[in-house]
Amino acid sequence: xxxxxxxxxxxxxxxxxxxxxxxxxxxxxxxxxxxxxxxxxxxxxxxxxxxxxxxxxxxxxxxxxxxxxxxxxxxxxxxxxxxxxxxxxxxxxxxxxxxxxxxxxxxxxxxxxxxxxxxxxxxxxxxxxxxxxxxxxxxxxxxxxxxxxxxxxxxxxxxxxx
Amino acid sequence: xxxxxxxxxxxxxxxxxxxxxxxxxxxxxxxxxxxxxxxxxxxxxxxxxxxxxxxxxxxxxxxxxxxxxxxxxxxxxxxxxxxxxxxxxxxxxxxxxxxxxxxxxxxxxxxxxxxxxxxxxxxxxxxxxxxxxxxxxxxxxxxxxxxxxxxxxxxxxxxxxxxxxxxxxxxxxxxxxxxxxxxxxxxxxxxxxxxxxxxxxxxxxxxxxxxxxxxxxxxxxxxxxxxxxxxxxxxxxxxxxxxxxxxxxxxxxxxxxxxxxxxxxxxxxxxxxxxxxxxxxxxxxxxxxxxxxxxxxxxxxxxxxxxxxxxxxxxxxxxxxxxxxxxxxxxxxxxxxxxxxxxxxxxxxxxxxxxxxxxxxxxxxxxxxxxxxxxxxxxxxxxxxxxxxxxxxxxxxxxxxxxxxxxxxxxxxxxxxxxxxxxxxxxxxxxxxxxxxxxxxxxxxxxxxxxxxxxxxxxxxxxxxxxxxxxxxxxxxxxxxxx
Amino acid sequence: xxxxxxxxxxxxxxxxxxxxxxxxxxxxxxxxxxxxxxxxxxxxxxxxxxxxxxxxxxxxxxxxxxxxxxxxxxxxxxxxxxxxxxxxxxxxxxxxxxxxxxxxxxxx
Numbered sequence: 001x002x003x004x005x006x007x008x009x010x011x012x013x014x015x016x017x018x019x020x021x022x023x024x025x026x027x028x029x030x031x032x033x034x035x036x037x038x039x040x041x042x043x044x045x046x047x048x049x050x051x052x053x054x055x056x057x058x059x060x061x062x063x064x065x066x067x068x069x070x071x072x073x074x075x076x077x078x079x080x081x082x083x084x085x086x087x088x089x090x091x092x093x094x095x096x097x098x099x100x101x102x103x104x105x106x107x108x109x110x111x112x113x114x115x116x117x118x119x120x121x122x123x124x125x126x127x128x129x130x131x132x133x134x135x136x137x138x139x140x141x142x143x144x145x146x147x148x149x150x151x152x153x154x155x156x157x158x159x160x161x162x
Numbered sequence: 163x164x165x166x167x168x169x170x171x172x173x174x175x176x177x178x179x180x181x182x183x184x185x186x187x188x189x190x191x192x193x194x195x196x197x198x199x200x201x202x203x204x205x206x207x208x209x210x211x212x213x214x215x216x217x218x219x220x221x222x223x224x225x226x227x228x229x230x231x232x233x234x235x236x237x238x239x240x241x242x243x244x245x246x247x248x249x250x251x252x253x254x255x256x257x258x259x260x261x262x263x264x265x266x267x268x269x270x271x272x273x274x275x276x277x278x279x280x281x282x283x284x285x286x287x288x289x290x291x292x293x294x295x296x297x298x299x300x301x302x303x304x305x306x307x308x309x310x311x312x313x314x315x316x317x318x319x320x321x322x323x324x325x326x327x328x329x330x331x332x333x334x335x336x337x338x339x340x341x342x343x344x345x346x347x348x349x350x351x352x353x354x355x356x357x358x359x360x361x362x363x364x365x366x367x368x369x370x371x372x373x374x375x376x377x378x379x380x381x382x383x384x385x386x387x388x389x390x391x392x393x394x395x396x397x398x399x400x401x402x403x404x405x406x407x408x409x410x411x412x413x414x415x416x417x418x419x420x421x422x423x424x425x426x427x428x429x430x431x432x433x434x435x436x437x438x439x440x441x442x443x444x445x446x447x448x449x450x451x452x453x454x455x456x457x458x459x460x461x462x463x464x465x466x467x468x469x470x471x472x473x474x475x476x477x478x479x480x481x482x483x484x485x486x487x488x489x490x491x492x493x494x495x496x497x498x499x500x501x502x503x504x505x506x507x508x509x510x511x512x513x514x515x516x517x518x519x520x521x522x523x524x525x526x527x528x529x530x531x532x533x534x535x536x537x538x539x540x541x542x543x544x545x546x547x548x549x550x551x552x553x554x555x556x557x558x559x560x561x562x563x564x565x566x567x568x569x570x571x572x573x574x575x576x577x578x579x580x581x582x583x584x585x586x587x588x589x590x591x592x593x594x595x596x597x598x599x600x601x602x603x604x605x606x607x608x609x610x611x612x613x614x615x616x617x618x619x620x621x622x623x624x625x626x627x628x629x630x631x632x633x634x635x636x637x638x639x640x641x642x643x644x645x
Numbered sequence: 646x647x648x649x650x651x652x653x654x655x656x657x658x659x660x661x662x663x664x665x666x667x668x669x670x671x672x673x674x675x676x677x678x679x680x681x682x683x684x685x686x687x688x689x690x691x692x693x694x695x696x697x698x699x700x701x702x703x704x705x706x707x708x709x710x711x712x713x714x715x716x717x718x719x720x721x722x723x724x725x726x727x728x729x730x731x732x733x734x735x736x737x738x739x740x741x742x743x744x745x746x747x748x749x750x751x752x753x
Contacts, residue, residue, distance in 0.1 A: 006647045010655045017659050017682055021666030026674060033678055036659075040685055047652075047696045049712050056688075059719050064681065064726050071730045072674060075737045085669040095665050099657070101371055105342060106653045110366030112348045112358065114699040116646050119707040121692075129713050132165055136174065136232050137296035140284055141720045143181060144300040147277040148724040150188070151307030152731040154267030292714055299721040306728050313735035322732040327676055330725055331667060334683035337718055338660060341687050341711075345649075345694030350710055 006046055013039035022085075026072045030065055037061040049121035165232075172228040173235045173287060176221055176243050180280040183213040184273055191269040203261070203269035210272035211254050214279070218247040226642065231351075233287040241491060241639030242286035242418050245498065249410050250279040252502040255614040257403035259606075260509050263516065264401070267311060275407065278304040282411060286418050291340045291350040294419060298336070298383070301415055302329045305408060309400040315516065321399025328392040332382035339375025342368050356427045365431065376423065384416030385472045387445040394453070397465035402512070405461050406505035409468050410498050417475055417494060424479055425487060425643040432482055439480035440572050447473030447579040454586050460508050460518040463586070464501070467544055470583060471497055477576055478559045481569060486562035487640035492632055493559060496551035496625060500543040503618035507537045510605055523590070525599030533605065534594050536615045543622045545587035546580050551625035556580060558633075652693035660686035673733050673743045677726065684722050688715045 016036035023029040037060045044053035130138060171178060187206050194205045221244050226237040253275060261268055281300030288294045306329060310322020344350055346369040347358040359365065365373075381389040397405050424432045424439075450470025457463040475493060478486040510533060511522045527534040543552035560576060563569045607615075625632050663686060666679030695711025737743050 003647055006651070010651075013655065014658055014662070017662045020682065021662060021670065021675070021679055026672060029675060029678060033682065036682070037685065040689060043655075043689060044692055046647075047692050049692045049695075049715075052688075052692060052712055052715055055716065055719060059723060060681075060685065064723055067726060067730060068674065068678060071734060075734065075743065086671055087669060091665060091668040094668060095661055098664060099661055101374070102657045102661070105368040105371030106650055106657065108367035109649070110346045110362070110369055112346055112699070113649055113694065113697045116696055117698065117700055117707045119696060119709060121709055121712045126709050126712055126716070129709050130716065133231065133708075133710075134292055134713050134717075135165060136170070136284070137292045137717060139181075140281065140293070140296045140300055141717060141724075143184070143277055143280060144296070144303060144721065144724050147184075147274055147300070147304045147307070148728050150270050151267075151274055151304065152727055154270050155307065155310060155313050155731045155735050157266055157313075292710075292717060295714070296717050296721065299725065303721075303725055303728055306725075306732065310732045310735065313732075313739065316739055319732065319736050319739055323673060323729075323736050326725075326729045326732055327667075327673070327680075330677065330680045330729065331683075333721075333725070334660075334663070334680050334687060337684060337687040338690065340714070341690040341694060344691065344711060344714070345698070348698045350714065 002046065006043070009039045009042045009046070012036075013043065027069070030069045030072060033068075034061045034065050037065070047121075048119060051121050051123045051126050166230065169228065169230050170232060173230055173233045174284070175224065176217060176247070176283050177280050177287075179213075179217050179220070180276055180283065183210070183217070184276040184280065186213070187269075187273040187276060191273070203272070206269040207254065207258065207261070207272050210276060211251065214247060214251050214254065214276070218244065218251060221247060231289070233284075233289050233293065235287055236642035238421075238639050238642045239286040241635065242414065243283045245414060245494065246279050246282040246286070246411065249407065249414070249498055249502075250275055252498070252614065252618075253403055253407040253411075255610060256406045256502060256506045256509055259506075259608060259611055260401065260403050263514065264312065265314065271308070271311065271403075274304050274308055278308070278407070278411070282415055285415055288419075288422070289352055291343065291352075295333075295336065295340060298379075298415070298419070299333060301412070302333070302383075305329075305404070305412065308404040308407070309396055311401050311404060315399075317399040317516075318401060321396045324392055325396045325400075328382065332379045332389070335375050336379030339372045339377075339379065342372025343376065344372075346372060352422065352427045356429055359427070359431050360429050365434075373423075373428070377420075380416050380420050380423070381442070382416075383412050384420065384475070385413060385446075385469050386416075386442050386476060387449045387469070390446070390449060390469050390472075393469060394462045394465040397468070398459055398462045398518075402461065402505055402509045402516075402518075405464075406502055409464065409505070410494075410501055413468065413472060413475075413497075414494050416472075417490060420479055421487060421490065421643060424482065436480050436482065436566075436568065439476055440569060443473050443476035443480055444572060444575055445473075446470070446476055447576060449473075451579045451582050454583070457586075458520050460520055460523070461505075463520070463590075464504060467583075468501075470579065471544070473579070474556060474559055474576065477563055477569075477572055480572065481559075481563045481566055483562055483565065484637075484640060484644050485565070486559065487643055488633070488637040489555070489558035489562050491636035491639050492629075493555040495632060495636070496543060496555045496622065499618045499621040499625075500540040500550075500552055503536050503540040503615055503622070504544070506611060506615055506618075507533050507540075510607055510611065511601075513601075513603055513605070520590070520593060521600040524593050524597040524601075526594045529599055529602070530605050530607070532612070532615070533607070536619050537594060538591060539619045539622050541587045541590050543626070545584050547584070549623075549626045551622045551629075554626055554629050649693060649697040653690060656686045656690040656693065659689070671744050673736070674730075677729050677733070681722060681726065684718055688718055691715050691718075
């Protein structure tokens with residue numbers, strides 16, 4: 001049962017991602033992307049990463065995608081891209097090279113990965129690691145968010161003087 | 163796991179002070195500037211300058227050696243912390259005469275600069291891929307903002323958007339690579355990854371794939387071919403102080419992390435990557451050398467020049483010896499002085515507008531002999547002409563590389579490219595001394611700018627003639643990578 | 646139980662789709678969304694790897710390092726998107742376009 005769900009949600013994730021990059025209308029793209037993130041959250045649950053599943057829905061599908069939708073609406077991006085997708089031999093070449101390297105990498109992961117372990121991503125466990133072992137990058141992220149706010153305020157001003 | 167707070171502050175003292183300084187700057191801006199976005203930012207700029215200089219001075223009191231699970235303060239990290247602080251101080255110097263051209267966010271510019279410097283210092287102490295990723299993103303995201311800092315100028319905003327797309331793309335590759343390194347070694351920590359790598363006869367393809375993707379991500383920062391495409395446009399479009407900071411800081415960030423990864427994490431196993439790095443080095447040298455020739459825009463020209471310097475740094479990385487690591491450290495310092503001087507001259511000669519066409523320096527020798535002398539020194543040092551510091555830096559890199567028989571072809575090729583590059587640096591000198599001035603307006607050089615230019619010029623001279631102190635510092639810095 | 650390889654093939658497929666999106670779309674907003682897809686695929690790989698790592702012999706349990714890393718990528722992605730969209734908005738206000746082909750410097 002659990003295994004079948006992996007293939008269901010995996011297929012959904014690929015399908016919605018494909019629709020995201022394919023849709024002519026940016027609003028459709030954003031909606032498909034939210035669905036793709038929702039499938040990812042379901043897959044996180046299957047990996048016992050419960051807290052992350054919640055964060056994925058709240059932050060990714062919630063906050064980040066709303067930001068995207070907001071900007072799409074704000075600049076009134078209804079018009080579809082006029083000449084469609086840009087497909088060139090280069091795109092195919094880059095994608096195929098990447099897939100080839102990746103396939104070889106996945107086929108030979110070395111001795112370290114073992115079978116599935118008992119790890120369950122509860123809030124306590126994740127928070128404990130986050131605030132002890134990774135407290136320095138955590139503080140760095142707070143600085144990052146602060147400077148992002150600071151800089152966006154400067155950029156977002158109406159350009160009164162040219 | 164318990165955290166030893168005093169140890170934490172011993173390792174991350176510089177970063178804590180920089181964070182504090184940034185917060186003080188924000189509060190000062192709110193109190194003094196009363197929340198206005200325009201108007202002079204003298205208070206904030208002075209405070210930022212004083213704070214950075216004080217932290218820079220304090221960093222010389224620090225002793226290397228503090229080490230913990232969360233980070234490391236070895237002599238290598240300390241060397242680069244001082245380097246990044248010096249870069250930030252010099253960037254403030256370049257920004258001061260430019261401030262009038264920023265219509266908004268004058269007070270925020272030093273604050274953002276302090277926060278990026280924090281990220282850079284953090285990176286030099288990084289001990290694991292989590293800190294590496296977060297620090298790198300702190301640096302790049304703030305640099306995105308600083309590149310698009312004049313949104314009323316189409317060029318600046320275009321530079322910003324191009325930088326964002328390419329930077330975010332490289333971050334995505336990097337995260338994917340880190341995932342594979344993590345999955346195949348079981349840890350984010352450099353020491354444990356190194357242990358796993360060097361315990362195996364040949365690396366599994368999954369780990370190689372991960373390391374390759376991480377190298378791709380760092381290649382973007384360094385500006386190595388084929389990840390250099392953003393450099394000319396972003397250098398040209400971004401406000402000049404940002405370009406100055408980007409050219410030295412972002413490159414040094416790539417250097418710090420590549421050195422940590424290649425020398426410490428991969429260790430002896432890095433020998434398998436020599437061919438890859440040497441190939442990249444040759445391509446980068448070629449691209450930088452050929453790309454610079456047709457340029458007529460000063461900042462774009464310095465962008466291509468920076469690409470060929472990245473090529474020289476890659477030659478040293480491919481060599482993989484303690485001597486070459488020391489050479490890299492020496493190289494970046496000489497690059498800092500020569501580059502900062504060049505960008506400050508650009509700010510001054512472009513006066514009030516942002517037209518940085520090469521015509522602006524025509525006849526500079528008649529208009530301002532001082533600026534002409536500084537720019538000449540800096541160009542000759544970048545070109546690697548004796549007796550300037552840049553010559554000795556290139557000499558150290560090539561001397562280390564020639565010891566490796568497999569790299570003799572690369573040394574020969576680098577020499578060829580160095581000689582070729584002389585041509586376009588001499589073209590600049592020809593404009594300074596032989597052409598008639600196009601722009602005859604008065605060049606205003608403030609006292610601070612004069613001091614900074616003089617300092618850079620003296621450093622380029624001094625380290626070219628009497629290299630010993632810097633060589634010793636560089637070798638001491640590099641030695642801690644090879645323990 | 647699903648083998649680790651299947652998780653990785655799934656994440657690889659999504660990552661490649663995102664990469665194709667970056668290369669093929671002309672709209673900056675869509676390019677940024679494609680990059681988010683790539684990051685999301687990388688997150689899936691991180692969590693999957695974390696689930697399949699052997700326990701630490703000292704503690705007998707696997708540390709949730711991979712999951713913590715995903716936290717950081719999500720937080721960083723949020724900041725990055727905010728900055729990127731602010732710049733895209735400024736681009737739109739200035740040049741009335743978000744089409745990468747209309748931006749002279751953006752041809753690559």
